[in-house]
Amino acid sequence: MDNILEVRNLTKRFHGLLAIDRVTFALERNQILGLIGPNGAGKTTLVSLVSGTLQPTEGSVLFEGKPIHRLAGFRRALLGIARTFQVMRPFPGLTVLDNVAVGALFGAAGSTRQLAAAREDANRWLHFVGLDHRVRQRADALGGPDRKRLELAKALAMRPKLLLLDEVMAGLNPVEIEEVITVIKKVRDQGISIVVIEHVMKAIQSLSDRLLVLHHGEKIAEGKPQEVLRNDQVIAAYLGSKRR
Amino acid sequence: MKPALKFIFAALVVGGFATVPSWGSAVLVQFGINALILATLAQSWNIIGGYTGYPSFGNSVFYGLGGYGVAIALVQYQLPSAVGLILGVVLAVLFAFLLGLPVLRLRGHYFAIATLGLTEVMTAIVSNLDIAGRNVGLILPLAKGDTLFLELSLALLVVTTLAVAWISRSRFGFGLIAIRENEVAAAVMGVNTTLYKILAFALCAVFSALAGGIHAYWITYLDPGSAFDVSLNVRMIIMAVFGGPGTIFGPALGAFALAAISEILASKITSLASIFFGVVIVVAIIFMPRGVADLAQNFRRFGWRYFQENIKAHRV
Numbered sequence: 001m002d003n004i005l006e007v008r009n010l011t012k013r014f015h016g017l018l019a020i021d022r023v024t025f026a027l028e029r030n031q032i033l034g035l036i037g038p039n040g041a042g043k044t045t046l047v048s049l050v051s052g053t054l055q056p057t058e059g060s061v062l063f064e065g066k067p068i069h070r071l072a073g074f075r076r077a078l079l080g081i082a083r084t085f086q087v088m089r090p091f092p093g094l095t096v097l098d099n100v101a102v103g104a105l106f107g108a109a110g111s112t113r114q115l116a117a118a119r120e121d122a123n124r125w126l127h128f129v130g131l132d133h134r135v136r137q138r139a140d141a142l143g144g145p146d147r148k149r150l151e152l153a154k155a156l157a158m159r160p161k162l163l164l165l166d167e168v169m170a171g172l173n174p175v176e177i178e179e180v181i182t183v184i185k186k187v188r189d190q191g192i193s194i195v196v197i198e199h200v201m202k203a204i205q206s207l208s209d210r211l212l213v214l215h216h217g218e219k220i221a222e223g224k225p226q227e228v229l230r231n232d233q234v235i236a237a238y239l240g241s242k243r244r
Numbered sequence: 245m246k247p248a249l250k251f252i253f254a255a256l257v258v259g260g261f262a263t264v265p266s267w268g269s270a271v272l273v274q275f276g277i278n279a280l281i282l283a284t285l286a287q288s289w290n291i292i293g294g295y296t297g298y299p300s301f302g303n304s305v306f307y308g309l310g311g312y313g314v315a316i317a318l319v320q321y322q323l324p325s326a327v328g329l330i331l332g333v334v335l336a337v338l339f340a341f342l343l344g345l346p347v348l349r350l351r352g353h354y355f356a357i358a359t360l361g362l363t364e365v366m367t368a369i370v371s372n373l374d375i376a377g378r379n380v381g382l383i384l385p386l387a388k389g390d391t392l393f394l395e396l397s398l399a400l401l402v403v404t405t406l407a408v409a410w411i412s413r414s415r416f417g418f419g420l421i422a423i424r425e426n427e428v429a430a431a432v433m434g435v436n437t438t439l440y441k442i443l444a445f446a447l448c449a450v451f452s453a454l455a456g457g458i459h460a461y462w463i464t465y466l467d468p469g470s471a472f473d474v475s476l477n478v479r480m481i482i483m484a485v486f487g488g489p490g491t492i493f494g495p496a497l498g499a500f501a502l503a504a505i506s507e508i509l510a511s512k513i514t515s516l517a518s519i520f521f522g523v524v525i526v527v528a529i530i531f532m533p534r535g536v537a538d539l540a541q542n543f544r545r546f547g548w549r550y551f552q553e554n555i556k557a558h559r560v
Contacts, residue, residue, distance in 0.1 A: 077432060
């Protein structure tokens, strides 16, 4: 099996709080893994450990078979890992175009080094996510849904092999969610492997090849979406356990 | 203004400065040298403060080290002044690397305060070094006329501005801007933030040290108090911010404008000059908080409403 990402016994402790507790999973190349769990389950922490925004306490992360968990975040980006942030982090003072151009200038190794070419690239990605009408505006002039699209375009411009999406659909209306799902599927068809954190169950069911459920930092279930969502433990975590 | 127009305008200003010695008085030439050196300092502060977003109060350390490089080379070792300039640059860049590493881990106010401390520490250290003339300072050999210094400082400002122009259009510069706008996001997108910040710090060390070296050579005297002067650093920041931080011509423009204003005030109403200078700064910050460069860009579009909008947007 060709795994692009392998996470083994990954643990993250914030002083007394065990945020991620010995989580192990693998992501096959060209697949979409849905990461779900109640609030505070550790989903974003797990993504941050893979992207390098946080360093793990224990355990290892392997990207294309090589350990990366001790590398700085920017090195992982150069290797081909891109992420979006749930709390969006645009470059507020730059235009939408230049926000994405930063991704094209840096990002995975072999990215373009010339500003003009990077801006051209950025234009293409903005068209891809449907933001072409706001290219010249400052990023802080964008509303919520457009900021989500911008986050996605910035990550895509980095030409990643692995894309980590942290709630890119939160706050979108059903029509917008449909659009984003189409975009994510198109991205996968380009050969990019994806981890999606999402609360919109319908979206994640239709997108994911596999699901992984976190609860209190532990993996409580993993497998095909239909199976996982029938799992008693998962239902208990989300809805509380049945009275006996 | 279109970029091409801006560059033509800048070329005219440079040409104007170059011809000052042929028609201007000695006082005007000296004012010109001072203004050019201040503009260079504001422009190099622009690299770390304007583009990278790190409000450095340590740039006067680079300036002082540049001055001491020249002074020590000339006075203690009788070396040519060019060697002194290089020595100053080397000292400043070393300082930028050694202290940038810990200090650039801090952000915002913490970074500002830490760099402020560096200035005081350097004053104390240099005051106790025999080679630097302790707290008495060093007297440099008299150099050739003011015209040479005007040309030197003009050339330095041109080079510094070209460096900033390159930064604003290069991959390196976009990395710096990304750090300013959001450092965590910049790192996630593949910017080597530590390296980029230190390179920016070192780059502004180079230009500040050269300015300090030229200035020390020109006034032929150097002591710790004037070499590592915090108020000079404050002036760099005021000039850069007045002109427009993070723009190519703003800081130089701001330096010229404020140098001229303070010179006129000082010659007309000596005792109250600094009070009026303060009033000018306060008014500027209320009405055009993003500097002259932003004013020039947006005044035509918005007219007088530009000032109203600024007051509304930045009201405390």
